[in-house]
Amino acid sequence: MQHNANSISNHRQLPATAWSLRAWPPLLWQAREPTPARFEHLSTLIARYDDVPGSATGQTVWAAQGDLGAAGMAWDWVELTRGVVAIADPMSVVTNLRLIGEGGEVLTAHEAACFLNHLLHELPWQREVRRALDSRSWS
Numbered sequence: 001m002q003h004n005a006n007s008i009s010n011h012r013q014l015p016a017t018a019w020s021l022r023a024w025p026p027l028l029w030q031a032r033e034p035t036p037a038r039f040e041h042l043s044t045l046i047a048r049y050d051d052v053p054g055s056a057t058g059q060t061v062w063a064a065q066g067d068l069g070a071a072g073m074a075w076d077w078v079e080l081t082r083g084v085v086a087i088a089d090p091m092s093v094v095t096n097l098r099l100i101g102e103g104g105e106v107l108t109a110h111e112a113a114c115f116l117n118h119l120l121h122e123l124p125w126q127r128e129v130r131r132a133l134d135s136r137s138w139s
Contacts, residue, residue: 017045018059018074024096027069031099031107031115037064037071039123044132054081056133057088060125071097073120077129085129090117 029036039062046058056079063072073095076088091109093116099107107115 017043018061018094021061021072021074021094021096024072025069026096026098027066027071028098028100028106029071031101031112035064035119035122036068037066039064039071039073039119041123041125041128042072044129046132046136054079054084058129058132060129062120062123062125071095073097073116075120077125079129079133083130083133085126085133087117087120093117093120 042061042063044058044060046056048056057077059074059076061072061074063070065071073093075093077085078088079085091113093113095116097112097116099112099115101107101111
């Protein structure tokens with residue numbers, strides 16, 4: 001099997017942070033067509049403001065390998081109450097994807113946000129965040 005420099009397995013070896021996605025090569029995707037690749041969980045970072053149960057925040061990173069290269073998405077999340085997590089800011093999904101509209105134009109950040117949020121709502125990201133929260137022992 002040939003290893004592509006843009007493969008997810010290669011990216012798994014790197015720290016999976018939102019800002020690292022900015023270094024990935026841009027990838028053009030048609031916004032209105034079915035997602036050409038399946039996203040996988042790379043990492044979840046947990047930050048905690050205080051010791052109050054249900055007050056955790058963090059970031060999760062997901063990636064997919066398609067025929068044209070690797071796509072990554074990351075977003076901040078907040079724990080609303082113990083075990084219930086939500087996207088902190090739906091307008092702030094970090095990605096290397098450049099979404100293309102029906103006329104061939106690159107979508108604006110606002111236009112792309114709808115598509116990106118649809119993608120991430122299809123992912124089992126809340127389960128992965130809860131798993132990370134459950135495995136973390138808070139003192």
